[in-house]
Amino acid sequence: MNLPIMEQTFISAKASFAEAKAVILGCPYDGSATFRPGARFGPSAIRKTSWGIETYSPYQESDLTQIKIHDMGDLELPLGEKKTSLSLIQEGARRILSAKKFPIFLGGDHLITLPIIEEIHRVYPDVHVLHIDAHTDLREEYLGETLNHSTVMKKVLDLLSKGRLSQVGIRSGAQEEFALAEKIGSILFSDPKSLRRMVNRLKNRPVYISLDLDVMDPGLLPGVGTPEPGGFTFQEILSLFKGLQPLRVIGFDLVELTPDYDPSQISSVTASVILREMILAFCSR
Numbered sequence: 001m002n003l004p005i006m007e008q009t010f011i012s013a014k015a016s017f018a019e020a021k022a023v024i025l026g027c028p029y030d031g032s033a034t035f036r037p038g039a040r041f042g043p044s045a046i047r048k049t050s051w052g053i054e055t056y057s058p059y060q061e062s063d064l065t066q067i068k069i070h071d072m073g074d075l076e077l078p079l080g081e082k083k084t085s086l087s088l089i090q091e092g093a094r095r096i097l098s099a100k101k102f103p104i105f106l107g108g109d110h111l112i113t114l115p116i117i118e119e120i121h122r123v124y125p126d127v128h129v130l131h132i133d134a135h136t137d138l139r140e141e142y143l144g145e146t147l148n149h150s151t152v153m154k155k156v157l158d159l160l161s162k163g164r165l166s167q168v169g170i171r172s173g174a175q176e177e178f179a180l181a182e183k184i185g186s187i188l189f190s191d192p193k194s195l196r197r198m199v200n201r202l203k204n205r206p207v208y209i210s211l212d213l214d215v216m217d218p219g220l221l222p223g224v225g226t227p228e229p230g231g232f233t234f235q236e237i238l239s240l241f242k243g244l245q246p247l248r249v250i251g252f253d254l255v256e257l258t259p260d261y262d263p264s265q266i267s268s269v270t271a272s273v274i275l276r277e278m279i280l281a282f283c284s285r
């Protein structure tokens, strides 16, 4: 009998890099947090609490053990050095994409998504980014800094050509950000009809999903850097994933879990279950 050893990976991510279909990489950078830092501890908290959840999803009637997943662990980053950190994250994304694996990135603050999308865009020039977040993240700059977790989607918008960014769940931002969000057709909070329209429009296109966990209601998931009231319930995020299932998702990230603000660890557990549901919904085909 093989002894059951608990590993330092996300639950059931036991495959080698070579045999894996999906690869998880932790990007524990939180140098651009504007309010509460600590998202650097997000990936390890997800791994740790994942051993307390089931691999089986009763919602999707499927099991993580049916998918070969490799967990690379966390990148070691010089946290005070933004440029070096971002280029190491980009290099990590390049490794996974060049091996033709389905990439899954765990943040870190939301700025980690920028170097990832730069790399994704090289492989999928027609990629469409679906941004799920409480915040628009469309600032031009923050206190003079253009590379920030609050400017990340403006940078993505500048990189991709027009109409290649969609947003869901948005309920916070500056007035000028909302003006821009409206122009790109962002879906404020949840509106099933606009969601269906968006999914129909994006069918057959490569879609990358970037999910900021503060889209969830902070009463349910308080362990984030920038909590914003009025967010999704767990059931609402599940039905969002269900609605997105017709999309051809080519990778995703889960960012902004800041575990130490929630000593109950419910935020980390919920993030683990959300990660399980996303893997089953988006990379099992």
Ligand code: MN
Binding pocket: 110, 133, 135, 137, 149, 212
């Ligand atoms: Mn964000």
Ligand code: MN
Binding pocket: 133, 134, 135, 212, 214, 215, 226, 256
């Ligand atoms: Mn946010």
